[in-house]
Amino acid sequence: MGSVQIVTTILAFAITAVAVWLAVRAVMKMVAVIRLGQPDPTRFGDKGTRTKTMLAETAGHTRMLRWSVVGAAHWFVMVGFIVLSLLVLEAYFEVVSPTGGLPLVGNWAIYGLVTEWLAILGLVSILVLIAIRLRNRPTRPGGRSRFTGSTMWQGYFVEGIILAVLIMGFVIRGFKVATDHFEYPVWATPLSHAVGGVLPNWEAGVSIAALIKIAISMTWLIVIALNVTMGVAWHRFLAFFNIFFKRDPGANVSGLGALRPMTSQGKPLDFEEADPEKDQFGVAQVEQFTWKGLLDFSTCTECGRCQSQCPAWNTAKPLSPKLLVLSLRDHAYAKAPYLLAGGGKDLTGEEKATAAQLAHMDVLALAEAERPLIGTAEEGGVIDPDVLWSCTTCGACVEQCPVDIEHVDHIVDMRRYQVLIESSFPSEAGVMLRNLENKGNPWGAPQNTREDWTKGLDFEVPRVGEVDDFEYLFWVGCAGAFEDRAKKTTRAVATLLNEAGVKFAILGEGETCSGDPARRIGNEFVFQMLAQQNVETLNEAFEGREKSKRKIVATCPHCFNTLGNEYGQLGGEFEVVHHTQLLAHLVATGKLTPVQPVDGGVTYHDPCYLGRHNRVFAPPREVLGTAISGELTEMPRNSERSFCCGAGGARMWMEEKIGKRINVDRVEEAMSTGAKTVAVGCPFCSTMLNDGVNGKGAGEEVEVVDVASVLLRSVKPDAPGGTDTERLPVAG
Ligand code: SF4
Numbered sequence: 001m002g003s004v005q006i007v008t009t010i011l012a013f014a015i016t017a018v019a020v021w022l023a024v025r026a027v028m029k030m031v032a033v034i035r036l037g038q039p040d041p042t043r044f045g046d047k048g049t050r051t052k053t054m055l056a057e058t059a060g061h062t063r064m065l066r067w068s069v070v071g072a073a074h075w076f077v078m079v080g081f082i083v084l085s086l087l088v089l090e091a092y093f094e095v096v097s098p099t100g101g102l103p104l105v106g107n108w109a110i111y112g113l114v115t116e117w118l119a120i121l122g123l124v125s126i127l128v129l130i131a132i133r134l135r136n137r138p139t140r141p142g143g144r145s146r147f148t149g150s151t152m153w154q155g156y157f158v159e160g161i162i163l164a165v166l167i168m169g170f171v172i173r174g175f176k177v178a179t180d181h182f183e184y185p186v187w188a189t190p191l192s193h194a195v196g197g198v199l200p201n202w203e204a205g206v207s208i209a210a211l212i213k214i215a216i217s218m219t220w221l222i223v224i225a226l227n228v229t230m231g232v233a234w235h236r237f238l239a240f241f242n243i244f245f246k247r248d249p250g251a252n253v254s255g256l257g258a259l260r261p262m263t264s265q266g267k268p269l270d271f272e273e274a275d276p277e278k279d280q281f282g283v284a285q286v287e288q289f290t291w292k293g294l295l296d297f298s299t300c301t302e303c304g305r306c307q308s309q310c311p312a313w314n315t316a317k318p319l320s321p322k323l324l325v326l327s328l329r330d331h332a333y334a335k336a337p338y339l340l341a342g343g344g345k346d347l348t349g350e351e352k353a354t355a356a357q358l359a360h361m362d363v364l365a366l367a368e369a370e371r372p373l374i375g376t377a378e379e380g381g382v383i384d385p386d387v388l389w390s391c392t393t394c395g396a397c398v399e400q401c402p403v404d405i406e407h408v409d410h411i412v413d414m415r416r417y418q419v420l421i422e423s424s425f426p427s428e429a430g431v432m433l434r435n436l437e438n439k440g441n442p443w444g445a446p447q448n449t450r451e452d453w454t455k456g457l458d459f460e461v462p463r464v465g466e467v468d469d470f471e472y473l474f475w476v477g478c479a480g481a482f483e484d485r486a487k488k489t490t491r492a493v494a495t496l497l498n499e500a501g502v503k504f505a506i507l508g509e510g511e512t513c514s515g516d517p518a519r520r521i522g523n524e525f526v527f528q529m530l531a532q533q534n535v536e537t538l539n540e541a542f543e544g545r546e547k548s549k550r551k552i553v554a555t556c557p558h559c560f561n562t563l564g565n566e567y568g569q570l571g572g573e574f575e576v577v578h579h580t581q582l583l584a585h586l587v588a589t590g591k592l593t594p595v596q597p598v599d600g601g602v603t604y605h606d607p608c609y610l611g612r613h614n615r616v617f618a619p620p621r622e623v624l625g626t627a628i629s630g631e632l633t634e635m636p637r638n639s640e641r642s643f644c645c646g647a648g649g650a651r652m653w654m655e656e657k658i659g660k661r662i663n664v665d666r667v668e669e670a671m672s673t674g675a676k677t678v679a680v681g682c683p684f685c686s687t688m689l690n691d692g693v694n695g696k697g698a699g700e701e702v703e704v705v706d707v708a709s710v711l712l713r714s715v716k717p718d719a720p721g722g723t724d725t726e727r728l729p730v731a732g
C-alpha cells in the first residue's frame with residue numbers, strides 16, 4: 001500500500017465511521033418516534049400478500065409509472081441506488097489498492113456490463129428528474145407547482161449527490177482503464193473506456209477518486225442522519241415498510257373505500273361502553289395517531305403528487321394533503337423529545353410527566369408540545385380548522401401517493417375529536433347532523449314521504465315484506481327519496497329494472513340514512529346509531545339468505561360504499577352493486593335494449609365514491625356506450641384522476657367560502673368538451689354539477705343527468721314524465 005492509499009484508506013474509514021454512527025442514531029430516533037403512536041394490530045396479518053404487494057409496488061413502480069416519464073426515470077434511479085451500492089462498496093477496496101475490486105463478481109464481465117448500463121441510465125434519469133424539478137420549481141412565473149411547500153434544497157441535494165456519485169463511478173473506472181487495471185471489455189463498458197481515454201495514466205487517481213466517491217456518499221448519509229424529517233431521502237428506506245404495512249394490502253389502492261374504524265388502544269370503539277375519560281375519541285394530539293400514521297408522515301417524499309390532484313388545493317383552499325402531512329411530521333418530530341421524556345397529556349388533559357422528568361427539557365420541544373393540533377395561526381395550531389374542513393374525502397391524494405400514505409383516515413380521525421369532544425365544526429353542518437339524529441335523513445324530510453317518488457309510475461314498486469322472492473333490494477337512499485333531481489334517477493332506475501324483469505323490492509319507510517355524511521364529518525356516534533339500525537333492518541329483510549343472495553342495488557355511491565364496505569364492521573354482510581353495474585349487466589345480457597341513441601355529445605363525470613374509492617370505472621361507460629350516438633367524450637381529468645364535484649366528506653352541507661367553487665371548476669372542464677349532456681352516477685354530483693351549470697347560465701344548453709336517465713331515454717324514448725329524460729336529444 002502506497003502513501004496515497006494509506007491516507008485515502010484512513011480518511012474513507014474515518015468518515016464512514018462517523019456517518020454510520022450518526023445514521024444508527026437517526027434510525028433509533030425514528031423508530032422511537034414511530035413507536036410513540038397508538039397500537040394498530042390490524043397491520044400484521046396476511047404477510048404473504050403484504051410481501052407480494054410491497055415487492056410488486058417497489059420493483060414494478062406500479063404507482064409511479066402512471067406518471068410515465070417521471071416514473072420510468074425514478075425506477076432507474078431506484079434500481080441504480082440498490083445495485084450501484086455495490087460500486088460504493090467496491091470503492092472501499094479501491095481506496096486500499098488501485099487494482100482493488102469486489103471479490104467474486106469483481107472480474108465478471110456481466111457485472112461490469114449491468115453496472116455500467118445501470119449507471120448510464122441512472123445518469124440520464126437523474127438529469128431528467130433534476131430538469132423536471134427545475135421546470136416545476138415553485139418560484140417559476142405563473143402556475144401552481146406540485147413542489148410548492150416542499151423543501152427544495154433537500155430535493156436538489158439528494159439529486160445532486162446521486163449525480164456526483166454516478167459521475168465519480170465513471171471517473172474511478174476511467175482511471176482504471178488509463179492505468180490498465182480494468183478487466184471489463186469495451187463492449188460491456190463503453191463509457192468507462194471512453195472516460196479512460198481522456199484521463200492520465202495515474203494510479204493514485206483510482207484511490208483518490210474512490211475516496212471522493214465515498215466522501216460524497218457519506219456526506220449524504222451524515223446530512224440525512226442529521227435531518228430525520230428529510231423524507232425525500234429517507235423514503236428510500238421507509239417506503240418498503242410503509243407499503244408493507246398498508247391498511248388493505250390486497251386492494252388496488254389502500255386507504256380508500258371504507259374508513260378505518262374509530263379505535264382506542266388499538267381496539268374498535270363501542271359507543272355503548274366507551275368513556276371519553278378512558279377512551280380516545282379521534283385524534284387530538286399527534287401521538288394519538290397510530291404508529292402507522294407516524295410512519296406515514298415520516299415516509300412522505302414531498303413529491304406533491306397528492307397536492308396536484310387535490311380539489312381543495314386546486315381551487316385555492318388552504319388544504320394541501322402534502323402540507324398537511326408535512327405539518328404533522330414536523331410537529332411529531334419537534335414534540336418527540338418531550339414525549340420520549342415521559343411527557344404528554346392524559347385523556348383528561350392532565351400532564352403525565354413529573355417536574356423532574358421535564359426539568360432539562362429543550363424549551364422548543366416544550367413549546368411545540370403546547371401547540372393545539374387543530375387551531376388557527378394565532379392559536380399556534382398545527383393544522384388550521386379551514387384546512388381540516390376543506391377536505392371532500394375524494395381520495396385523490398391517497399390514489400396518487402407513491403408510498404401509500406392514507407391521508408383520508410388521518411383527516412377523519414382529527415375531525416372525530418373536533419366533532420365528538422369539542423363540538424367544533426362548521427356550524428351549517430349542525431342542521432344536517434340534527435336532522436340525521438331526529439329524522440334519519442340529512443334534509444329533515446318526514447319519514448312518511450320516503451315512498452313519494454313511486455307516485456305516478458305505471459307499475460307497482462314492491463316493498464320488502466310484501467314480496468319475498470326479490471332478487472335485489474333497491475336501496476333508494478335519502479337523496480333518491482327526497483331530493484327532486486335524484487328522485488328522477490330513482491324513478492328511471494326502477495322503470496329500467498321493471499322493464500328488464502328484475503325482481504326487486506324497496507324498504508320504503510324502513511330505510512334511514514346510511515350514515516355516510518355523519519361518518520365523513522367525524523360524528524362516529526351518529527354513524528353507528530344509523531348504521532346499526534340499518535344493519536338490523538337489512539339482516540331481517542335477508543333473513544335465511546347466504547351472503548351471495550343478500551343483494552342490494554344502490555343509486556348513491558356514498559350508500560353503495562357504506563353498505564358494501566363499512567356495514568361489515570357492524571355485522572352487516574351484503575353484496576352491494578351500484579345501479580350502473582346492474583344496468584351494464586342487463587344491457588350486456590340483452591334484458592335491456594337501447595333503441596334510439598342519445599345525441600349531441602355526452603361526457604361522463606366519475607363520482608369519487610364510485611370510481612376512485614370503489615374502482616367502478618367501466619360499467620357506467622359501457623352503459624353510455626350503448627345508449628349514445630358516437631363516442632363518449634372524456635374530460636381531461638377522468639377515471640382515477642377524476643376531479644371531485646365538491647360534495648363528498650359532508651361538504652355538501654357546508655358552505656364553500658374560500659377560493660373558487662369546486663363544482664364550477666369541474667363544470668368548466670365538462671363544458672370544455674362541447675358535450676351537451678354531462679352524465680353522472682351520483683345524486684350529489686348531480687346537484688353540484690347542475691348548480692354549476694346553472695351558475696354559468698348554461699342550463700338551457702347543457703343537461704346534467706344520471707347514466708340511468710340516458711339509458712332510459714334510449715331504451716324507452718316515450719318513458720313517462722318525471723324521469724329526467726324529456727330534454728335529452730335522441731338521434732333520428
Ligand atoms: S381527500 Fe381529496 S380533498 Fe381531501 S386532501 Fe385528499 S385530495 Fe384533497
Ligand code: SF4
Pocket residue numbers: 299300301302303304305306307321322325397400401402403404405
Ligand atoms: S403524494 Fe404522498 S409522498 Fe408525495 S407529497 Fe403527497 S403524501 Fe407525500
